[in-house]
Amino acid sequence: MLLLMMMTMMMMWVGIGELVITIVVVFILSKSYLKLKRRRESRRGRVPQGTLGWPLVGETLEFVSCAYSPRPESFMEKRRLLYGKVFKSHIFGSATIVSTDPEINRFVLHSDAKAFVPCYPKSLTELMGKSSILSINGNLQRRVHGLIGAFLKSPQLKGQITADLHRYVEAAMDGWKDDQLIYIQDEAKLIVFQILVKGLIGLEPGEEMQCLKQQFKEFIAGLMSLPIKLPGTRLYRSLKAKRRMGMLIQKIIQEKRKKQNGPDTARDVVDVMINEDREQLTDDLISDNMIDLMIPAEDSVPVLITLAIKYLTECPLALNKLEEENMQLKSSKLALGEPLQWTDYTSLTFTQHVITETLRMGNIISGIMRKAVKDIEIKGHFIPKDWCVFAYFRSVHLDDELYEEPYQFNPWRWKDKDMSSICGGFTPFGGGQRLCPGLDLARLEASIFLHHLVTTFTWVAEEDQIVNFPTVRMKGRLPIRVKRRS
Numbered sequence: 001m002l003l004l005m006m007m008t009m010m011m012m013w014v015g016i017g018e019l020v021i022t023i024v025v026v027f028i029l030s031k032s033y034l035k036l037k038r039r040r041e042s043r044r045g046r047v048p049q050g051t052l053g054w055p056l057v058g059e060t061l062e063f064v065s066c067a068y069s070p071r072p073e074s075f076m077e078k079r080r081l082l083y084g085k086v087f088k089s090h091i092f093g094s095a096t097i098v099s100t101d102p103e104i105n106r107f108v109l110h111s112d113a114k115a116f117v118p119c120y121p122k123s124l125t126e127l128m129g130k131s132s133i134l135s136i137n138g139n140l141q142r143r144v145h146g147l148i149g150a151f152l153k154s155p156q157l158k159g160q161i162t163a164d165l166h167r168y169v170e171a172a173m174d175g176w177k178d179d180q181l182i183y184i185q186d187e188a189k190l191i192v193f194q195i196l197v198k199g200l201i202g203l204e205p206g207e208e209m210q211c212l213k214q215q216f217k218e219f220i221a222g223l224m225s226l227p228i229k230l231p232g233t234r235l236y237r238s239l240k241a242k243r244r245m246g247m248l249i250q251k252i253i254q255e256k257r258k259k260q261n262g263p264d265t266a267r268d269v270v271d272v273m274i275n276e277d278r279e280q281l282t283d284d285l286i287s288d289n290m291i292d293l294m295i296p297a298e299d300s301v302p303v304l305i306t307l308a309i310k311y312l313t314e315c316p317l318a319l320n321k322l323e324e325e326n327m328q329l330k331s332s333k334l335a336l337g338e339p340l341q342w343t344d345y346t347s348l349t350f351t352q353h354v355i356t357e358t359l360r361m362g363n364i365i366s367g368i369m370r371k372a373v374k375d376i377e378i379k380g381h382f383i384p385k386d387w388c389v390f391a392y393f394r395s396v397h398l399d400d401e402l403y404e405e406p407y408q409f410n411p412w413r414w415k416d417k418d419m420s421s422i423c424g425g426f427t428p429f430g431g432g433q434r435l436c437p438g439l440d441l442a443r444l445e446a447s448i449f450l451h452h453l454v455t456t457f458t459w460v461a462e463e464d465q466i467v468n469f470p471t472v473r474m475k476g477r478l479p480i481r482v483k484r485r486s
C-alpha cells in the first residue's frame with residue numbers, strides 16, 4: 001500500500017525512465033531490509049529460553065530471596081532444569097542472560113570492551129566513580145591493571161606483607177587468653193585492612209588509619225543501597241564518607257609528589273602510580289582506585305580466611321593434615337633459626353589446596369555482570385545488544401558434572417586435578433583482562449593467618465552460619481573458643 005502511494009506520487013514528478021529506476025531501487029532496498037529483519041528475528045528467536053518475570057521488577061524479588069537463603073544457587077537450579085544452563089531473566093532492572101555454563105563464562109570473561117563492558121547496580125557505579133578500574137575500559141583499564149598488578153605481584157611487596165603480617169598476627173594472638181571467645185571475622189578484618197592499606201597508600205596504623213577505617217565502613221555500607229542521593233539516604237552518607245577518605249588520600253599523594261621518590265623505590269601502589277604521566281593518571285583517579293582497592297582488604301580476604309577456618313573446623317581430617325604440614329614448616333624453620341619467607345607459605349601444598357577448596361565452596365564473588373555493546377552469539381545463544389550477562393560462578397563451582405560431591409569440603413580433590421580440563425570451571429578470581437590482580441596476595445595472607453592460628457592454638461567453634469547476600473560473611477562473625485598449644 002505504502003509502496004503504491006509512493007509510486008503514484010512519484011509518477012506526478014518524474015518521467016517514466018526515472019520511475020523504473022526508482023521502482024528497482026525501492027524493490028532492492030525493501031527486499032534487503034526484509035532479509036535483514038528476518039535474520040534479526042530468527043536470531044532473536046535464539047535468545048535463551050526463560051522468562052522476564054513481572055513488569056519493572058522482573059525476577060529480582062525471587063533472585064534476592066534465594067540469594068538470602070543458604071542456597072542462593074536455587075534460583076539458577078530451578079531455571080536450569082526448565083531451560084538449560086543458559087537462560088534469560090530480568091534482574092536488578094535489566095534484561096539479563098544468566099550463564100551457569102563454564103565455556104560461556106570463560107568467553108564473557110575473556111572478551112574485551114568491544115563486546116562486553118562491566119555493568120554494576122547504579123549505587124555501586126555512583127560510589128566507585130567514573131575513573132574506578134571497575135568502570136573504565138580499553139587502554140586506560142589495561143594500563144591501570146598492569147601497574148597495580150605488577151606491584152601487587154612483586155616479590156618486594158610480598159616480602160613486606162609477610163613481615164607485616166607476622167608482626168600484626170603475632171601481636172593480636174599474643175593477647176588471646178585460654179577459653180577466650182575470639183571473633184575470627186573481626187580479627188581478620190582488623191589485621192588485613194591495616195596491612196593492605198599500608199601496601200596501597202603507605203599509611204601506618206594510628207589515628208589516621210582508625211579514621212580511614214571508620215569512614216570506609218560508612219562508605220562500603222552504601223554499595224548495595226537504593227540509588228537515591230538525597231541528604232540522609234544511605235547512598236548520600238556513603239558518598240560523604242568517600243569524599244572524606246578522598247581528602248586524606250589526596251593529602252598523602254601530594255606529600256609523596258613533593259618527596260619525588262623514583263619508581264625503583266616504590267613502597268606502595270600510590271608510589272607506583274604517581275611516577276606515571278599525570279595527565280592520564282590524575283590524583284582523582286589514583287584516589288578513587290585506592291578506595292576501591294580497600295574493598296578486598298575489608299571484605300574478600302578476611303572472608304576467605306574466616307570461611308577456611310569454618311570449613312576446617314567442620315572437617316577434622318583436613319584440619320589435622322593442615323596442622324601437620326604447618327607444624328613441620330615451623331619446626332624446620334626453628335631448627336635452622338630462619339624466619340619464614342613468603343615462598344615458604346606458597347610451597348605449603350595442602351594449605352594451598354585448603355584455600356582453593358574454600359574459594360570453590362565459599363564463592364566470595366558469586367559472579368560478574370557485563371553488558372553487551374553489540375549483538376553477540378555464543379555457542380548458539382544470541383545475546384542482544386544492551387542486555388546484561390550474569391556469568392554466575394557459584395553454580396559452576398557447585399556443579400556435580402565438574403566436581404564430585406560438590407557440597408563436600410574436600411581439599412584433596414585438588415591433588416591431581418588437571419586445571420586445563422575444567423577450563424572456565426574454576427574462576428573465583430575472574431579471568432581474562434580483568435583477572436584479579438590481588439589473587440596471589442589474597443592466598444598469601446590467608447596462608448599466613450592459618451599458619452599462625454593452627455600452630456599456636458586449638459579451638460572449638462560456636463554455632464554460626466554463612467550469609468550470602470549482599471556479600472558473603474558469617475552471620476555471627478565466627479566465634480571460636482581458643483586454647484594455646486602447650
Ligand code: HEM
Pocket residue numbers: 118133134141145148152196293296297300301304364365368369427428429430431433434435436437438439441442
Ligand atoms: C579472596 C579475595 C579476592 C577475591 C575472591 C577476588 C575476586 C575478584 C574477581 C572475581 C575479580 C574480577 C571482577 C570482574 O571481572 O569484573 C576481581 C577483580 C579485581 N580485584 Fe580481586 N579478589 C580478591 C582479592 C583482591 C585483592 C587482595 C586485591 C588487591 C588489593 C584485589 C584487587 C582487584 C582489582 C583491582 C580488580 C579489578 C581488575 C580489573 O578490572 O582490571 N582483589 N577480583
